[in-house]
Each structure stands twice: as structure tokens, then as C-alpha cells.
């Protein structure tokens with residue numbers, strides 16, 4: 548690991564100022580992702596601005612009848628255990644509980660989780676061409692071992708899969724991100740606009756500007772938040788990233804799908820909302836045939852590489868299972 552400057556930020560203004568004024572400074576929350584990449588020599592910040600001194604403002608969860616407000620510094624484990632999350636947002640609770648290990652979740656924050664970087668092995672190993680790590684150096688994964696890579700939202704510059712779980716729940720539930728600092732001096736943006744597709748510039752992963760920090764994530768409550776579920780398929784059942792996952796939120800009325808939101812993980816370069824599939828299900832009776840039809844639509848544009856073609860049928864089956872399990876949930880007051 549290279550030498551770096553370490554600063555504790557006593558308040559949000561100081562954090563924003565230090566990141567802005569220090570060359571190659573990066574903020575550190577739980578640091579479980581960032582220090583991993585620093586050890587590998589992939590991330591080389593000249594300074595780390597520790598934002599953990601701000602929990603009284605950004606380490607809180609507030610809930611009302613209409614929304615859930617999550618501070619960016621809330622630890623994943625604390626959100627997973629929160630009574631309002633458990634009772635009214637099962638999708639968020641499950642996405643958190645199925646991520647990493649409890650030890651990591653005790654340390655990792657919600658803001659850090661949604662901004663974690665890819666697990667592509669070529670990104671993590673400095674001996675390979677990687678357009679995300681070193682723009683213009685090529686993409687070793689295109690012709691290399693690409694079993695874990697994405698089949699949706701890829702480009703000929705990068706096919707790395709988005710690694711996190713919580714983001715699928717947040718994009719499905721139409722969450723909003725609140726920020727401080729950066730070019731706009733703070734703003735609100737739909738969660739769906741936070742991550743960038745790789746396109747020609749896979750090194751640019753989010754729409755945050757330099758120095759801009761996530762402060763809160765707001766999730767609106769609706770009848771679909773109660774009937775919601777996260778299904779994750781992985782190589783082993785513990786501390787493992789998704790090969791395919793599906794986040795579902797659904798409102799049923801008279802046996803018909805009144806509203807449905809679908810997001811896919813493990814298979815796409817960014818948290819992926821499957822709007823075509825949603826469109827096919829609205830107003831319909833959900834059964835295995837309609838769910839399969841929706842899954843076909845969700846993967847219609849999927850592009851496989853040498854080792855990851857299995858993700859297309861796996862992703863479809865995961866989505867069908869998630870839809871039917873969500874439908875079968877027993878919900879007290881929808």
C-alpha cells in the first residue's frame with residue numbers, strides 16, 4: 548500500500564472542502580471496499596477523508612407513513628435490523644441480509660455499498676489491460692475468463708458486472724439520492740441516474756462530480772413496498788456476490804398485477820431496471836407463463852461472451868422464481 552494522508556472530517560462542510568482542496572482525495576466510510584482496492588494498488592488516493600465523524604446527521608434512519616429516509620453512513624447491519632425496514636420494506640431488508648457477511652455489514656455503510664466498485668478480476672489485477680482502471684488500455688475480460696461478467700448494458704470497452712445488492716432494491720423502489728458538495732453544491736437525483744453505463748468511458752462509474760458525497764437515500768412507501776422480495780443466486784450461500792438476482796415490488800388487486808417494479812443484479816453492468824418486463828405484467832394475472840414471458844423480455848437484449856452465456860437462462864429463472872414467490876407472499880394490509 549502506498550503512503551497517503553488521513554484526515555477526519557468533523558462536519559460535512561469540512562469533508563467537502565478537504566476532498567475539493569486535496570489532490571486525489573477520496574472519502575472513506577466503512578472503508579471495506581476502498582482499503583481492499585488500496586491494498587491491491589488499484590485505488591491510489593493521495594488522501595483519505597474519513598467521514599465517520601458525521602453519524603449524528605447521516606447515521607440515522609427516519610421513517611414515516613410515506614417514506615423511509617436512510618442516512619448514507621448507516622451501517623448495513625443497522626438498516627437490516629431496523630424495525631421499519633423489516634416490517635415495511637422487506638426487499639431492502641433481504642437485499643442487505645444476503646450481502647457479504649454480518650461482520651462486513653457491521654462496518655460497511657449504505658453509501659459505500661451502493662458506490663462499491665466491480666469485482667472484475669482484471670480490474671483488481673494490475674498486470675492486465677482494463678479500461679476502467681487505466682482508460683485506453685483495453686479490456687482483458689472480453690477474451691479472457693468472463694464467467695462472472697455482465698450480459699446486459701455492456702459495451703465493447705467493458706463488460707464488468709455491478710457487484711452490489713442493495714442498489715437493485717433501491718432502483719426498483721424508485722429511491723432518490725441526496726448529495727452535498729460537488730459542482731452543484733448538493734442536489735437530489737433519482738437513484739436510477741446515479742450509475743453510468745460503461746459505454747466508451749467505463750472509468751466514469753457514477754454521475755457524482757468530484758467532491759460530491761451522498762448524504763441521504765429516500766425511499767417512497769407504496770402498496771408495492773410491503774409485497775416485495777429479493778432473490779439472489781450465487782456459487783455458495785455465504786459471503787458471495789450474485790451470479791443473478793431479482794428485486795421485485797408488487798401490488799396485487801383482485802388477483803391482477805396493479806403495479807410491479809423489477810430490478811436485476813449480477814447480470815448487468817449497472818443496477819438494472821427491467822421496465823419492459825414490468826410493462827408486460829401490469830394489469831395481467833401473474834402465473835408461470837406470464838412470468839416467463841416477462842423474463843424473456845427482460846433478457847431480450849442480453850449479449851453473452853464465452854463463459855457467461857449461462858447467466859441468461861439463470862437470470863430468467865431467477866426472475867420467474869422471484870415474481871412467483873413475491874406473488875405468494877402473505878401481506879396483511881396491501
Ligand SMILES: Cc1cc2nc3c(=O)[nH]c(=O)nc-3n(C[C@H](O)[C@H](O)[C@H](O)COP(=O)(O)OP(=O)(O)OC[C@H]3O[C@@H](n4cnc5c(N)ncnc54)[C@H](O)[C@@H]3O)c2cc1C
Pocket residue numbers: 573574575576577578579580581582583619620645646647648651654655656657658659660661662663664710711712713759760761762786787788789
Ligand atoms: C468478502 C466480501 C464479500 C462481499 N459480498 C458482497 C455482497 O454479496 N453484496 C454486496 O452488496 N457487497 C458485498 N461486499 C462489498 C461490501 O458490501 C462493500 O465493501 C461495502 O458495502 C462498502 O461499504 P463501505 O462503507 O465500507 O465503503 P467504503 O469502502 O468506505 O467506500 C466505497 C466507495 O464509496 C465511496 N463512498 C463511501 N461513502 C460515500 C458517500 N457517502 N458519498 C460518496 N462516496 C462515498 C468511497 O470513496 C469509495 O470509493 C463484499 C465485500 C467483501 C470483502
Ligand code: SF4
Pocket residue numbers: 665667668669670676677678679680685686687688689704705706707749
Ligand atoms: S470488464 Fe471492465 S473492469 Fe473488467 S477488465 Fe474489462 S474494462 Fe476492466
